[in-house]
Amino acid sequence: MIQLEGVTLSYGVEKETILILEGVDLNITSGEWITLMGPSGSGKTTLLNVLSGLISPSAGTLMLEGADMKDMKQADRQNYFRTNSSSVYQQFRLLPQFSVLENVMLPLVPYKKKSEIESSAKKLIERVGLSHRLMHFPHQLSGGEQQRTSIARALLTSPKILLCDEPTGNLDTKNRDNILTLLSKLHQEGLTIVVATHDKAVAQRSDRIVHLKDGMISEGILQS
Ligand SMILES: Nc1ncnc2c1ncn2[C@@H]1O[C@H](COP(=O)(O)OP(=O)(O)O)[C@@H](O)[C@H]1O
Numbered sequence: 118m119i120q121l122e123g124v125t126l127s128y129g130v131e132k133e134t135i136l137i138l139e140g141v142d143l144n145i146t147s148g149e150w151i152t153l154m155g156p157s158g159s160g161k162t163t164l165l166n167v168l169s170g171l172i173s174p175s176a177g178t179l180m181l182e183g184a185d186m187k188d189m190k191q192a193d194r195q196n197y198f199r200t201n202s203s204s205v206y207q208q209f210r211l212l213p214q215f216s217v218l219e220n221v222m223l224p225l226v227p228y229k230k231k232s233e234i235e236s237s238a239k240k241l242i243e244r245v246g247l248s249h250r251l252m253h254f255p256h257q258l259s260g261g262e263q264q265r266t267s268i269a270r271a272l273l274t275s276p277k278i279l280l281c282d283e284p285t286g287n288l289d290t291k292n293r294d295n296i297l298t299l300l301s302k303l304h305q306e307g308l309t310i311v312v313a314t315h316d317k318a319v320a321q322r323s324d325r326i327v328h329l330k331d332g333m334i335s336e337g338i339l340q341s
């Protein structure tokens with residue numbers, strides 16, 4: 118579904134150019150769960166940002182469903198990322214002034230009738246086990262509940278790929294396991310998942326582990 122060929126990302130800082138990703142080749146097949154592991158600063162978040170369309174590679178090719186991203190019109194490209202991928206973050210990124218229900222509804226507010234969005238949002242909130250928290254605000258929720266809310270929000274657009282940046286990094290073991298069970302169910306139903314993590318328990322659930330070091334990839338097995 119997404120292929121990266123020789124993807125390189127560099128930033129010019131003052132008169133220097135720093136390479137953040139260097140010649141990354143990665144083939145993401147529909148339905149697989151990939152874990153990105155690597156030390157802090159190795160480029161995991163940057164790679165997820167490339168996969169979500171937030172940043173464009175400086176060089177190399179990103180193929181989306183077989184089409185080269187560079188050949189797509191800007192509107193088609195934006196539409197592809199908006200309708201195909203959703204992101205989940207370590208810090209949850211819920212809006213504090215909105216309820217659980219409103220937070221989950223937000224991604225589709227510009228595009229659909231409120232009544233339609235509300236019923237889909239309620240189904241997803243039920244799905245993540247938070248129906249009893251519908252009108253609560255983020256500060257009234259535990260970290261695990263906030264992350265489940267953010268997963269419900271990510272699912273609202275029915276994405277094909279879920280990009281998770283250290284999704285359990287702020288959670289205790291029990292809440293981490295809850296989130297992992299939820300991600301495993303979504304994976305079994307066919308959702309493609311890419312997770313950046315330091316946590317071997319997370320990596321062990323995935324189909325494949327991709328190691329990043331200094332912006333370069335090496336695939337390998339999980340070392341204990
Ligand atoms: N916008 C930017 N400008 C300059 N350097 C950046 C920018 N974004 C990230 N970096 C650098 O890229 C490297 C990789 O960062 P990141 O992708 O966040 O790594 P990770 O998620 O693996 O910790 C880091 O050295 C970081 O400082």
Ligand SMILES: [Mg+2]
Nearest residue numbers: 161162163282
């Ligand atoms: Mg990161």
